[in-house]
Amino acid sequence: MQILLETERLILRQFTEADADNLFQLDSDREVVKLTTNLGEPTPYSVIKTEFLPEIFQYYEKYNNYGYWGAIEKSNGAFIGWFLLKPIIHASYFNPQFVNANDIELGYRLRKAAWGKGYATEGSKALIKKGFHEGVERIVAVAFAANLASIRVMEKLGLTFQAKVIYEENNQEAVLYSISQSSYKNKISPSLFTSKS
Template sequence: MPVFLETARLALRPFTADDADRLFDLDGDPAVMRYLSGGEPTSRETVRTRVLPRVLHDHPCTGTRGYWAAEEKETGAFVGWFEFRPVADDIAAVVELGYRLKASAWGKGYATEGARALVDKGFAELGVSLVTANTMAVNTRSRRVMEKAGLALLRSYAGDWPVAVEGSEHGEVEYALARSDWAERRAAAGDLKP
């Protein structure tokens, strides 16, 4: 399987139809789904008809997929996925950053490591101008990953939740990072190759 991106500890590769069981297991963990569905697992049918087609979709504007299976390089173990998806299918300028990791992978820095690498690749190689990310306001761990990846709080807003999830009454937050800010930070850090 070709690797899209490698970090010190992770390999991000395109999903295949053979990943359906991995996705079902990931979305079946109530802790993982806490801020998405209130802990309700995703059904196998939904994984097959909605999740799998979404992660297998190729975006013509970047020539890549928008979701990547994340595996530990040392063990090959599936730890979750990263999203780096164009908001509009035919324009690479604005992408959404996301991540969903197995609970066993939490607290190891994988989310930050993968997010930073995707941000760098997006700005350096994929023609991205703006990276955005969203989460519930109460999801402090995810917010911290966004900040460590270089994104800054852009706004707070009230989301439209079809089913109320505990904490949704506090709203959602959007973070963003523009290419110019990314390049400025890299130059200030001594990396002159933006």
């Protein structure tokens, strides 16, 4: 299994078929999925196996460093959720009115036990740094307007508000935030941008 990157406390690695149970447990927690497109409804195991995992594997076949990555806690080897960094054109909310076709989407979903520990910020910061080191021009992230915790993470990462959008499949209001490579260089310490991953 391929490791994408490591942070001080996390390993981000490729998913395998053996992760079906991990993903099912993650999406079975109504608190975890209440502010996602699931709207609090657990994802059936059959959907994980026949739709979500195959979608994840397609990213690995199509791209070298884009897709979904399992997040592992280094201290105990526990699966705590996932992060994503992928072309925005694959997002269900893609709309050229708000985003560019070459923008890269950032996101995550973590188990409740991992909340409040700074993991969302830590993993996202590492992915942003990696993306910009590899030539990405702009990274965007979307959260439901009610998801104040995720909005705080985006702002902490230096992303700024761009627009309100509506998820057509469930008519939920969301907010779109973004950060460009140039503003990243200005906001983040230059030593962070030039250091090795």
